[in-house]
Amino acid sequence: QLTDYGFHLxxxxxYCDLKSAIAISCNPVQHSRTKHIAVRHHFIKEHVEKGTIELYFVKTDYQLANIFTKALSADHFNYLVRHLGMRSLSPKELERLAKSQ
Incomplete structure (x- = not known):
């Protein structure tokens, strides 16, 4: 463990778009409803309990990962691209950037 060596992260x-998944991971009362889930799927729950990770709800429309997994309208795609910090560069812009370095 990194904490044994003085590293505190x-x-x-x-960011999750399923409130039920967050509830199961954060609420031990839900345990009886999740007994059928394989042990390997409790990884997130264990790390929430340890305090290693924190879960946040994000509406599906704002999930940045959707840009890689879903068919999106052009407007929605461009919105997510901007929030990823990506840009579409024209050949002229690429050439100008290459010359400036």
Whole structure:
């Protein structure tokens, strides 16, 4: 463990669009409803309990990962591209950037 060597890290944020998944991971009362789930799927729950990660709810429309997994309208795609910090560069812009370095 890194904490044994004096490294203290911030909680890792994970953004989820399923409120029920967050409830199961954060609420031990839900345990009886999740007994059928294989042990390997309790990884997130264990790390929430340890304080290693923190879960946040994000509406599906704002999930940045959707840009890689879903068919999106052009407007929605461009919105997510901007929030990823990506840009579409024209050949002229690429050439200008290459010359400036």
């Amino acid at each position: 911030n909680k890792i944020p994970i």
